[in-house]
Amino acid sequence: MIEARGLMKRYGAKTAVNDVTFTVQPGQVTGFLGPNGAGKSTTMRMIMGLDRPTAGSVTVNGKPYTAHRRPLAEVGALLDAKAVHTGRTARNHLLAMAATHGIATRRVDEVIDLTGLQSVASKRVGGFSLGMGQRLGIAAALLGDPRTLILDEPVNGLDPEGVLWVRNIAKYLASEGRTVFLSSHLMSEVALTADHVIVIGRGRILADAPVAEFVDGAARKTVRVRSPQATELAELLKAKNAEVEDVEPGLLQVRGADASAVGELAAASRIVLHELTPVASTLEEAYMSLTADSVEYQSEDLAAVAAATSHNEGSKA
Amino acid sequence: MSATVTAPAGGSASGTTTEHTPVHNVTFFRLLRSEWIKLWTLRSTWWTLGSTVVIMAGFALMMAVVVQFLTDQMSDVEMAPGEQASMNSMLGAPTVIAGGYEFAGLVVAVLGAMVITGEYSTGMIRSTFAAAPGRLGAFAAKATVLAAVTAVLTTVSLGLGWLISYPILNANDMTLDWSNGDDVRKLYGVVIYTVLVALFALGIGALLRHTAGAIFTAVAVFLVIPFIFNIVVAFASSLDWVLDVNKFLPSVAGSAITPSGAQVPEVLDPWVGISVLGAYTLVVVVAGALRLKFDDA
Numbered sequence: 001m002i003e004a005r006g007l008m009k010r011y012g013a014k015t016a017v018n019d020v021t022f023t024v025q026p027g028q029v030t031g032f033l034g035p036n037g038a039g040k041s042t043t044m045r046m047i048m049g050l051d052r053p054t055a056g057s058v059t060v061n062g063k064p065y066t067a068h069r070r071p072l073a074e075v076g077a078l079l080d081a082k083a084v085h086t087g088r089t090a091r092n093h094l095l096a097m098a099a100t101h102g103i104a105t106r107r108v109d110e111v112i113d114l115t116g117l118q119s120v121a122s123k124r125v126g127g128f129s130l131g132m133g134q135r136l137g138i139a140a141a142l143l144g145d146p147r148t149l150i151l152d153e154p155v156n157g158l159d160p161e162g163v164l165w166v167r168n169i170a171k172y173l174a175s176e177g178r179t180v181f182l183s184s185h186l187m188s189e190v191a192l193t194a195d196h197v198i199v200i201g202r203g204r205i206l207a208d209a210p211v212a213e214f215v216d217g218a219a220r221k222t223v224r225v226r227s228p229q230a231t232e233l234a235e236l237l238k239a240k241n242a243e244v245e246d247v248e249p250g251l252l253q254v255r256g257a258d259a260s261a262v263g264e265l266a267a268a269s270r271i272v273l274h275e276l277t278p279v280a281s282t283l284e285e286a287y288m289s290l291t292a293d294s295v296e297y298q299s300e301d302l303a304a305v306a307a308a309t310s311h312n313e314g315s316k317a
Numbered sequence: 318m319s320a321t322v323t324a325p326a327g328g329s330a331s332g333t334t335t336e337h338t339p340v341h342n343v344t345f346f347r348l349l350r351s352e353w354i355k356l357w358t359l360r361s362t363w364w365t366l367g368s369t370v371v372i373m374a375g376f377a378l379m380m381a382v383v384v385q386f387l388t389d390q391m392s393d394v395e396m397a398p399g400e401q402a403s404m405n406s407m408l409g410a411p412t413v414i415a416g417g418y419e420f421a422g423l424v425v426a427v428l429g430a431m432v433i434t435g436e437y438s439t440g441m442i443r444s445t446f447a448a449a450p451g452r453l454g455a456f457a458a459k460a461t462v463l464a465a466v467t468a469v470l471t472t473v474s475l476g477l478g479w480l481i482s483y484p485i486l487n488a489n490d491m492t493l494d495w496s497n498g499d500d501v502r503k504l505y506g507v508v509i510y511t512v513l514v515a516l517f518a519l520g521i522g523a524l525l526r527h528t529a530g531a532i533f534t535a536v537a538v539f540l541v542i543p544f545i546f547n548i549v550v551a552f553a554s555s556l557d558w559v560l561d562v563n564k565f566l567p568s569v570a571g572s573a574i575t576p577s578g579a580q581v582p583e584v585l586d587p588w589v590g591i592s593v594l595g596a597y598t599l600v601v602v603v604a605g606a607l608r609l610k611f612d613d614a
Contacts, residue, residue, distance in 0.1 A: 045443075045613070045614075048443075048446075048447055048450075049446070049450045050443055050446055050447070050613065050614040051613040051614070052611070052613060065450055066450040066451060068450070069342045069343060070340050070341065070342055070343065071343070071447065071448065071449075071450050072340065072447070072448055073340040075447075077447055079443055079447075080440065080443075082439065082440045083440040083441060083442075083443040083444045083447075084439065084440065084441055084444060085355075085359065085435060085436065085439045085441040086439050087359045087360060087361065087435070087439075088355070088358050088359060089358065092354065092358035093358075093444075095354055095358075096351045096352075096354040096355045096358065097351070097444060097448055099347055099350040099351035099353075099354055100343050100347050100348055100350075100351045100448040100449055101340050101341055101342075101343060101347065101448065102339070102340070102341035102347055103338065103339070103340055103341075104338075104339065107338050110338075140444060144338070144340045145338040145340060
């Protein structure tokens, strides 16, 4: 169980995490979803006592992380794949970590087997691929058999088999009654793995709901309608409590009424339709629309960039 | 909840549970064990410690050869007993045995800095603090392991230097006089000196969190600044303030207890000098510990 209350982190003038309050329940996988730079990693570092909150507090299993006497038995964390000295072998890294809690060598070999690191355990970490680094991070997280797991972007750099493995292990650990808190910037990843989702954007919580509910709520269907009498139709639809958006003159985007309802209404009012298209927004689109205003690094319009580039080349020639 | 996670290998989630994994409270002793493992599982440790031994033993041999050379030259000249004694104090057994201690100190400083900066630069520090969130315990364990290893290593190096130089010193009737308190103190003074230098560098490392910066600072404090002052003192020994500043430099104050202490024009009393270096070290280590404790990792 993780409980964050009014958590805030400021770096100079920039607010990375802004008054964040949430609870992560045991027995289920909770996804922590947000674009890059939204404050996911900062929040997780504050949970682990690595970064000091500017305001607010966070507890794990009832206490601040730093107050636990066997921290590795409370929380296992994969904060980033490279929280390991590159000059040390994987096994020696785990042995050094295990020594702090008097964990037996047998357990070290167990987590090496569990994460499929047998063949590289005696190699130095500096030469590891991102995927191997992730597996070592997960091995270290599991070392103390913790009640709570915090995994920051655990599938980054993993091959498809590794991705599946992480999903399964996260679900399995949750099924044992543990708390699993897993961040991702990919909606699809969270939808596949998590039971509950907390969405963060620009340091603020945007949604906190069961995944099923979030999916239903977010992925609402819309209908695209093209008509020369669009304005007239819009008035009629609004009277029926549908949500209508003027995309461009003669083109409407309708929510809250399906295609057949719109068609029947148009027919009854003798309105000509040129197009009537049901549009199902994907989960990804729902997430994008939710976080659209809170994306830290907006990518520029590719077409515009391409045009500018070709223009420049043209003027040079 | 208490069952241990094992084996959902591959794509299967069919985990099996084995017996409980015993996980114990974090204690200082366990942190020491962890830091001990960390120290010896890095190649850089073996390189720095190995070169310390080689430097110390090599210098002892070289200095012994110098002694032989000088004695050969002097044997033609009749020397007054007083002159013989002054040469012995300049180039006595402790000077020969500990001849390379200043260089060994620099190598040990590199080790002391890297013990902490290596963790910050690789991100390992986050794993360290995840296991020991109180932070100061892990830092104290690091300092203890570093100090103990440096002390043992310097002692071993001195022993090796004694052995290597013994045949030549013996031939010239200059072997270490174990009953001479001053000579023996000069040797264990070298041990105290290198331990303090290692800890000083550890403190700098915790303050700067940057390997190159910390090593540069340690080299500046223990090599460059005293070197510059050495020249200044040679040309301006009439200026009192130059001599005053010089004798309170960390390296100069600290080496008052070592065989080279007597060779500086004006020097602090051995135990006062090493206490001055100890005080500098304490300030740097405490400052480093505060940054490590209160700043984001």
